[in-house]
Amino acid sequence: MKKFLFAAAFSLPFGSAMAQTPELTVYTYDSFITEWGPGPQIKAAFEAECGCTLTFVGAGDGAALLSRLRLEGARSEADIVLGLDNSLMEQARDLGVFAPLAAAPAGLALPVDWSDDTFLPYDWGYLAFVYDNTKLQLVPTSFEALAESDLKIIIQDPRSSTPGLGLALWVKAAYGDDAARIWEGLNDNIVTVTKGWSESYGMFLEGEADMVLSYTTSPAYHLIAEDDPSKSAALFSEGHYMQIEVAAKLAGSEQDALADRFMAFITTEAFQRVIPETNWMYPATDVALPPLFEQMISPAPVAGPLTISDAGRKAVVNEWVRVLSQ
Amino acid sequence: MNPVVKTCGIGAILVVAVLVLAPVIALLAQAETGGWAVGAWPAIRFTLLQASLSALISVVLAIPLARALMRRQFWGRGLMISLLGAPFLLPSIVAVLGLLAIWGRSGVMSDILAMAGLGPLDIYGLKGVLLAHVFFNLPLATRMLLQGWQAVPSEHFRLAAQLALAPRTRFALLEMPVLRGAVPSALLVIFMLSMSSFAVALALGGGPRASTIELAIYQALRFEFDLAAAAQLAIVQLLVGLAAAALAFHFGRAARFGGGLGAPFQNWDSRRWPRWLDGLVLVTAAAFTGLPLAAILLKGAAGLGLGLPAGLPMAWAISLLVALASTALALGLALALAFFIAASKRGDRIELFTLLLLATSPFVIGTGLFILINPVASPFALALPVTALVNAALGLPIMLRVIRPALARVNADYGLLAEGLGMAGRARFRLLTLPQIRSELGFATGLAAALSMGDLGVITLFAPPDVQTLPLLMYRQMGSYQMDAAAGSALILVASSFALFYIFDKGGRGAGTG
Numbered sequence: 001m002k003k004f005l006f007a008a009a010f011s012l013p014f015g016s017a018m019a020q021t022p023e024l025t026v027y028t029y030d031s032f033i034t035e036w037g038p039g040p041q042i043k044a045a046f047e048a049e050c051g052c053t054l055t056f057v058g059a060g061d062g063a064a065l066l067s068r069l070r071l072e073g074a075r076s077e078a079d080i081v082l083g084l085d086n087s088l089m090e091q092a093r094d095l096g097v098f099a100p101l102a103a104a105p106a107g108l109a110l111p112v113d114w115s116d117d118t119f120l121p122y123d124w125g126y127l128a129f130v131y132d133n134t135k136l137q138l139v140p141t142s143f144e145a146l147a148e149s150d151l152k153i154i155i156q157d158p159r160s161s162t163p164g165l166g167l168a169l170w171v172k173a174a175y176g177d178d179a180a181r182i183w184e185g186l187n188d189n190i191v192t193v194t195k196g197w198s199e200s201y202g203m204f205l206e207g208e209a210d211m212v213l214s215y216t217t218s219p220a221y222h223l224i225a226e227d228d229p230s231k232s233a234a235l236f237s238e239g240h241y242m243q244i245e246v247a248a249k250l251a252g253s254e255q256d257a258l259a260d261r262f263m264a265f266i267t268t269e270a271f272q273r274v275i276p277e278t279n280w281m282y283p284a285t286d287v288a289l290p291p292l293f294e295q296m297i298s299p300a301p302v303a304g305p306l307t308i309s310d311a312g313r314k315a316v317v318n319e320w321v322r323v324l325s326q
Numbered sequence: 327m328n329p330v331v332k333t334c335g336i337g338a339i340l341v342v343a344v345l346v347l348a349p350v351i352a353l354l355a356q357a358e359t360g361g362w363a364v365g366a367w368p369a370i371r372f373t374l375l376q377a378s379l380s381a382l383i384s385v386v387l388a389i390p391l392a393r394a395l396m397r398r399q400f401w402g403r404g405l406m407i408s409l410l411g412a413p414f415l416l417p418s419i420v421a422v423l424g425l426l427a428i429w430g431r432s433g434v435m436s437d438i439l440a441m442a443g444l445g446p447l448d449i450y451g452l453k454g455v456l457l458a459h460v461f462f463n464l465p466l467a468t469r470m471l472l473q474g475w476q477a478v479p480s481e482h483f484r485l486a487a488q489l490a491l492a493p494r495t496r497f498a499l500l501e502m503p504v505l506r507g508a509v510p511s512a513l514l515v516i517f518m519l520s521m522s523s524f525a526v527a528l529a530l531g532g533g534p535r536a537s538t539i540e541l542a543i544y545q546a547l548r549f550e551f552d553l554a555a556a557a558q559l560a561i562v563q564l565l566v567g568l569a570a571a572a573l574a575f576h577f578g579r580a581a582r583f584g585g586g587l588g589a590p591f592q593n594w595d596s597r598r599w600p601r602w603l604d605g606l607v608l609v610t611a612a613a614f615t616g617l618p619l620a621a622i623l624l625k626g627a628a629g630l631g632l633g634l635p636a637g638l639p640m641a642w643a644i645s646l647l648v649a650l651a652s653t654a655l656a657l658g659l660a661l662a663l664a665f666f667i668a669a670s671k672r673g674d675r676i677e678l679f680t681l682l683l684l685a686t687s688p689f690v691i692g693t694g695l696f697i698l699i700n701p702v703a704s705p706f707a708l709a710l711p712v713t714a715l716v717n718a719a720l721g722l723p724i725m726l727r728v729i730r731p732a733l734a735r736v737n738a739d740y741g742l743l744a745e746g747l748g749m750a751g752r753a754r755f756r757l758l759t760l761p762q763i764r765s766e767l768g769f770a771t772g773l774a775a776a777l778s779m780g781d782l783g784v785i786t787l788f789a790p791p792d793v794q795t796l797p798l799l800m801y802r803q804m805g806s807y808q809m810d811a812a813a814g815s816a817l818i819l820v821a822s823s824f825a826l827f828y829i830f831d832k833g834g835r836g837a838g839t840g
Contacts, residue, residue, distance in 0.1 A: 025791075030798075030801065034637075034803065056791065058789055064786070072700060072705075152431070157534070159534075159545040160541065191450055192533065194529045195544075196805075202812075203422075206426055207430070209431070321537075325533075
């Protein structure tokens with residue numbers, strides 16, 4: 001075992017240099033590469049046609065991915081980064097390490113207009129408050145109704161979590177200058193704020209709150225993987241914040257052609273059909289959805305721009321901290 | 327000074343210096359913009375408040391518990407003392423879910439209250455943070471006090487009983503000197519550990535009011551990428567740690583009781599103190615630490631019933647190897663430092679400096695090392711060695727805090743005798759020092775091993791492909807909706823950490839004398 005581990009730990013850089021087949025390195029977030037995530041199936045499908053080795057590197061969450069790229073700079077071993085989202089996209093673009101897409105993406109089917117010459121959407125979802133429909137009868141239909149109710153919610157911190165940041169941007173997009181008033185109203189509903197999505201969702205499943213900040217597609221996981229119809233997502237009249245997850249090619253990639261090939265692979269059926277039941281998000285093309293996904297709510301996107309500047313994001317987060325610290 | 331002691335000691339100090347200073351310097355060197363992190367002051371204030379209270383409450387409650395454990399012999403006492411190590415080794419998220427199963431809004435206590443028609447318990451806020459930190463650290467404080475008491479030769483207690491000393495006199499002569507040595511030390515370690523708490527403080531703190539310096543550092547590194555702000559916050563944390571350590575050293579006075587004959591401790595004054603009171607203390611403490619552990623055990627067993635995830639055996643093996651490597655490293659460094667300090671005139675300053683490792687943010691160490699390593703080597707290849715090194719760095723100050731007083735005691739009690747006999751070098755270590763500090767050495771090594779096994783550490787920052795540790799696997803499972811599988815992994819993690827702790831600790835205490 002020791003020998004094997006030693007090999008596992010130290011052979012990576014040498015192994016890749018000696019390998020006959022070219023290797024494509026994709027940085028992504030942790031949940032993408034677990035045995036339940038899309039990683040293993042996508043690796044198998046792409047390797048079957050590319051004659052290459054596809055290596056996924058899990059680097060925490062979306063924000064961690066971005067800081068990883070900043071730390072590595074030009075020395076990055078990544079050819080492709082998959083897992084940034086629209087709330088981090090402008091910051092990522094400012095880094096100037098990405099190459100433009102080789103070809104305009106084909107067959108995208110997002111509920112909003114999308115055109116970007118660098119970042120390619122591979123899936124998307126709406127943020128939503130998820131609840132247990134066997135316990136909650138009077139489901140709020142807006143942030144105002146939620147703020148007026150006695151319901152207890154658990155959310156994530158926008159300073160450490162991407163969905164948490166999405167929620168702060170959601171309220172800002174829906175209410176603008178009135179966002180502070182909404183957060184003041186929500187203050188007594190918030191049981192607690194966690195570092196990341198996992199803590200929140202785990203605490204919600206333990207019964208610590210009536211609702212938790214998650215995705216409209218979370219109930220599909222329980223329905224399909226656990227045969228449990230008890231979870232639902234609340235439909236808010238303000239419209240829902242869209243999280244669009246994107247991939248991009250690094251300008252410094254030494255596997256340029258292979259990277260382009262993978263970027264093209266992202267919008268094929270082989271990639272897209274894996275997404276719904278492993279990443280529990282909507283595919284970026286019009287590939288057929290699993291039948292049970294039709295039971296999910298289909299909200300409208302909240303009005304406002306999809307992306308945000310670094311300064312705009314800081315202002316929204318600072319307002320959130322200020323109001324909830326009172 | 328013995329040349330071997332000198333060389334090893336200076337080498338160990340250099341390693342500590344690199345780990346404490348290099349990451350902060352690396353961040354500052356890499357930083358593009360300067361400027362204070364906005365809103366850092368409330369975070370600093372809350373960190374000081376919660377860490378001080380956590381330390382104070384843990385140690386105050388530990389005193390009656392340690393006294394009861396000292397005085398009473400009962401079935402399962404040895405196991406209870408060992409089990410007291412368990413909460414300390416829980417990964418934060420596991421501990422939070424375990425605590426909530428008992429104290430949460432739909433936990434056992436709330437269910438009991440509901441039967442009486444009362445609303446659910448609301449522990450969120452400062453009280454929740456303190457509950458969690460006391461849960462983590464009360465057992466550690468108890469063990470540190472017990473180590474202090476065990477340094478008193480049992481003949482002293484016999485003499486006190488023979489002289490029929492009044493409880494107050496006995497307390498002043500025997501117990502007070504122990505507490506003066508051990509209490510500041512325990513306060514300090516727990517203050518430092520609570521200071522760097524972040525996920526727990528946030529999850530139970532109920533919102534941004536409960537933001538700690540560590541959260542501000544995480545935010546600066548992850549979202550803002552403001553390396554200057556992160557470095558400044560790291561320096562604030564180091565200064566707070568330095569001040570706390572200086573204060574603890576000022577008030578802490580290790581007691582000298584002289585050597586004993588090593589007779590086993592017997593309880594000479596058990597009748598002077600009501601049995602039921604000690605019983606109550608012991609049962610309450612066992613329930614307080616045991617119930618959340620039982621909840622974790624039950625959930626984990628249910629999760630494991632669903633089958634082992636494919637990656638688990640490999641992740642377990644990697645974690646174990648990293649833990650053993652890190653323990654060996656920490657033990658080597660701790661012994662080198664302890665012997666060097668014993669022979670040095672500036673012992674306090676050296677230990678103070680080492681204690682700063684507890685006040686360094688793991689994110690800062692990780693990011694700093696990444697910046698230093700990235701230009702010269704692949705971070706992937708060094709992920710496991712660096713994880714082991716950083717884990718060793720976190721265990722080292724706690725080990726030193728436990729080992730140093732033991733070594734000082736041996737030298738004070740037997741130093742002259744050993745020199746008179748011409749005992750030196752390896753023979754002195756094997757025949758005198760090792761048997762005398764064995765109990766402390768075992769306890770400290772066990773803590774370091776378990777800490778390293780359970781800690782997520784810096785592996786996420788280096789993220790090698792296809793290599794994951796058990797804590798990393800557990801977090802990844804939770805991120806993929808696999809809460810039950812994660813509970814199973816958590817159980818295996820906790821059981822392995824505890825087994826490591828138990829083997830070293832028991833080995834130190836020796837079979838049968840526990």
